[in-house]
Amino acid sequence: MLLLKMSARDLLGLDTRRLMVPHLAARWRHFRGADASATERAAWAESLVSLATDLVAAGRGNVEMVVECAATIDESDRPGDPRLIDVVLVGRHPLENRPSVKLVELKRWSTVTRVEQATADLVYVQGMGAKTHPALQLGEYYKAFTSDRGPFRGFAFECGGFAYLHNATDDSVRPLLDVDAPTGAVSRIYTLDRREQLLADLRRSFAEDGASSAAEILLQGMGLRNTPLLDAMIWSRGADTVFTLRGRQKDVAVDILEAASRVLPDPRRPALIPDERRAVFLVTGGAGTGKSAIGLQLKAELEAKGHTVKYASGSRAFNGALQEHIGFGDREFRKSFVYFHNFVTPPEPPLDILICDEAHRLRARSEDRFKKSEQQGTGPQVDELFAASRLTVFFMDEGQSVRPKEVGTVKLIEEAAARHDAALVTYGLREQFRCGGSGSYIRWVKNLLELTDDTPEQWTPDGLMHVEVVDTPEELEQIIRSQTLAGASARMVAGYCWPWTKPKGKKKKKRLESDVRIGSWHRPWNAKSLSFCENDIPPSRIWSVHENGLGQIGCVYTAQGLEWDWCGVIMGEDMVRRDGKWVFQRGKERKDPESGVKRVHVAGSFDPKVKPRSVDDDEFALLVRQAYHVLMTRASRATVIYSTDEETRTYLKELVGEVMIHGLRPTTENLPPEARPVHPPGERQRRRGRGKRKKKGGGENDLRLF
Secondary structure, eight states: OOSEEEEHHHHHHHHHTTOHHHHHHHHHHHHHSSOOOHHHHHHIIIIIHHHHHHHHHTTOTTSEEEEEEESSSOOTTSTTOOOEEEEEEEEEOSSSSSEEEEEEEEOOOOOEEEEETTEEEEEEETTTEEEEOHHHHHHHHHHHHHSTTSTTTTOOOEEEEEEEETTOOTGGGGGGTSTTSOOSTTOEEEEGGGHHHHHHHHHHHOOSSOHHHHHHHHHHHHTSSOOOHHHHHHHHTTTSOOBOOOHHHHHHHHHHHHHHHHHSOOTTSOOSSOOOOOEEEEEEEOTTSSHHHHHHHHHHHHHHTTOOEEEEESOHHHHHHHHHHTSTTOHHHHHTEEEGGGGSSOOSSOEEEEEESSGGGOBSSOOOTTSOGGGSOOSOHHHHHHHTEEEEEEEEOGGGOOSTTBOOOHHHHHHHHHHTTOEEEEEEEOOOOSGGGOHHHHHHHHHHTTOSSSOOOOOOOOSSOEEEEOSOHHHHHHHHHHHHHTTOOEEEEEOSOSOOOOOBSSGGGOBOOOOEEETTEEEOBSBOSSSOBGGGBOBGGGTTTSTTOTTSEEOHHHHTTOOEEEEEEEEOTTEEEETTEEEEOBOEEEEOTTTOOEEEEEOSBOOGGGOTTTSOHHHHHHHHHHHHHHHHTOEEEEEEEEESSHHHHHHHHHHHOOOOOTTTSOOGGGSOGGGSOOOOOOHHHHOTTOOOOOOOOOOTTOOOBO
16 A cells, blocks of 8 residues: 655645645545545645655655555555555665665654653653654564565665654754664654754765666565566466465455365365365456456466366457467466356366456357357356356456446346355455556546546546556657567557458468558557468457567457556547537448548447447447546556547546656656566567476566566
């Protein structure tokens, strides 16, 4: 948990625009479930600004201020009462090339007296009663930050701490400064009288630049800069997982593993009388709450115990990406990733465990265009999944349903469990780790698209997620390509607002038509093909992860379930702003007389799944909103938005507000190697024809996905 991460200079800019306290209050309410008190708000407005002002005065305005953050990466042992430190200052040491950190307690105390003559550990604060000496508080935080579970575990860094009483003088808080007060690296006390000493110490502790890269290391350690899901799986080669589950995620996984040990027989000691009980788990949560991380962790642990496990999904892109990068050369591993429609005929004997990711994409009936009519499903698809295994786990986000035939809902699972006399246990995941851990950004997107009842508000930069609106598709592409060259993962996606032409030609000579046409800027959709096309352009199922996928545009069907560091989102004219309201439009096509290729005749949606005969206007509007919600939440660091409609661009710019590029647009090339996102090449791209992956043991340097 943290409320804000921003340089001192940018925090003052945020405060000048009167956005700092409202943002902190909204984050507080999200995490703590209650409104921040007037005292807390006043402390932010006064103490944070005082500290930031002093940093700027010391010439260290670049130093990052991490505000109200949890001291450890897992506070689940303290439910409802996480240990929060007021501020963590992060930068680079001026003499040593490593991070420099200061833990800060901000106190608005003006008068302090002793509680007992014999000790200064407890002091009396006027109007507040007995309080622990701030140095003792900082000592506890220091232990937490440097422990095996702390965010700086494994890193060499310079760490100290101080309490800042900006309203006090030395004489008014003498007990905090006497010779019997606690001492140590985190025991300094600064008052108004000692401001010049504070400025000098800040200069000795922090360099003039390099703070943003040091802060990235801290955010990675805290689990807020997660390793993207596919990257983590690639590094694991499918043999071991590299996920560190946190809090509620861990609770869910432990409960399911315990249920499996009770319900399923030990494969090494078959029971004489089989246990016929069935168990069903339903885990709900929004984008980035770690559903797939839990599912893949369960798969690995249950397979390691000898159980038969299949991982089912409704996404060809998700499965294709896993198979391309991880399962290459290992047919059995690739076969363990399947689709919902693969269970028309139930396996005999039933699987031990079936994990169903993206269960909101369940269909009413199983259909496979590659199979004969007698091999198509005749009953509810959800019943086929229940019949396929003894223990079934569903992961679902009802807000990500983007096709009219997708029927997966909580009610559907509940009714199916009752029909099959299966015990159903449900969980809800709340804290999300995509979009840089910025819950504010997720809420901003939902409010922007009016998927909630809350009024859309101007975006408040929080240092975790960057968002900006650009004027041209050329500018959007330039940003995405520059970040890719700097080492980040990035893709361009768009609403389904142009016809989608199949590749022309044969095999690798197949050529893509540039269907997405905005003025003189023309780009193709990702290839509607099962094989590679001309210039080694990948098929759509692996477009999201293949190195040659950057030049094509993806849509919601090839992006859902995946993520990149940067995502450029093109909003077409299926959703435009008119007279203060969103208006939803269906498009019409025509054949170009010269090329014979279908082009836009009337701007709007060209998604064949949402034609008028398929859905009415209300459902059409909801599906378009939800599709853009998916597209706008694919990035872990930054989203760049462009709308083809000028009025809509103007509205988006109003909601995004002033874009403060300095310190807020994350640029990968400015990061040190240890803080850069890692995007290893897939097995197929590293060496074609290579044999089975080697099993890799978990070592101290394993990457972690939080």
